[in-house]
Amino acid sequence: MSGLGLPAPPACEAPWWGSGAHLQTILGNQLPSPKPGSAGEAFRVTLADGDVLAGRAWAGSSDTVVLLFHGLGGSHDAAYMNRAVILALGRGHTVWALNHRGCGEGRGLARGTYHSGRADDLGDVIQAARAQHPGKRIAAIGFSLSGNALLLNLGEGIGTFAKPDVAIAVNPPIDLGRCAVLIKTGLNRIYDLRFVFRCRRAVRERVEDGLIPDIYRIPRFCTLTDFDDLYTAPAGGFRDREDYYSRCSAGPHLAKIRTPAVILSAEDDPFVAVESFWDSPVSDSVHLHLEKTGGHMGYVARGTSSHRWLDHALGHYLDALLALPVA
Secondary structure, three states, rough: OOOOOOOOOOOOOOOOOHHOOHHHHHHHHHHHOHHHHHHHHEEEOOOOOOOOEEEEEEOOOOOEEEEEEOOOOOOOOOOHHHHHHHHHOOOOOEEEOOOOOOOOOOOOOOOOOOOOOOHHHHHHHHHHHHHHHOOOOEEEEEEOHHHHHHHHHEEEEEEEEOOOOEEEEEEEOOOOHHHHHHHOOHHHHHHHHHHHHHHHHHHHHHHHHHOOOOOOOOOOOOOOHHHHHHHHHHOOOOOOHHEEEHHHOOOHHHHHOOEEEEEEEEEEOOOOHHHHHOOOOOOOEEEEEEEEEOOOOOOOOOOOOOOOOHHHHHHHHHHHHHHHOOO
8 A cells, every 4th residue: 555565464353352443442452461571771852942751761782773652641651662662672673662741751851742743852852862873773653642743753744853764653643633523422432531531630740740830721521622722732832722633633744754654553443533544645655554443552353362463563564664775
């Protein structure tokens, strides 16, 4: 599905007890997940505006550094991040697992907020990785929110920043407006409430840490669209949530990407509509893989020892991208 000519991994075949978009999404988050053998070395990256990101690093022996960026409400210690660390380390790569502004171990280090348009933050991290590991290739993997930010970085949707050599975006919400409507509809409201709970907590922590004024009034049971209007947009310098969604959706910029990249998503993702990918032309440098089932970053499968198809797919595409001729 691209000019890269990448082969696809075997399909994700859902077990009888894990079929359907919601079961895929929920079980993918709840099934036991391994952790790396060591906690890694703590490090920090100072951003252009003075805010600081915290991360964990593991040294490898290959010529590649893999940068991992988590989704909304997550941290470097999220289950999918830990599994990605393990698969990259197993290939001998150096790994950086980052926390977005104020997340995880980064609490108290950032006044600014993170959101789906933080292509600039990813660029600062990529630049820091190149400075720390000169001569090594940089591979970036962005999950969900970070997947959109990564694609926005590659397509220069909000500016020109340092880019990786190869990239993978997992279930990226490339049409933020469409995603915002879907996530508050029907059973998806479960995910909406979960994200809002985590986002409200992050705002409260910033206030408690004395980083921002206590001026944001965010109702407990508001929707994510409400949260974006009440906090994300004003804190991020956008006119309103529609301005944020319009300016930070990666979809309109996929045709401009020149970095070899894979977009991996599921046709049954409950709130990242597959139509978003059908409606967004991609460049010949982008390999679009739309799996039949998987939900939102679930991909629970039979025929694998851990029921984790996503891990196998990430490893498959990481190897394939790194095997491409260096431009």
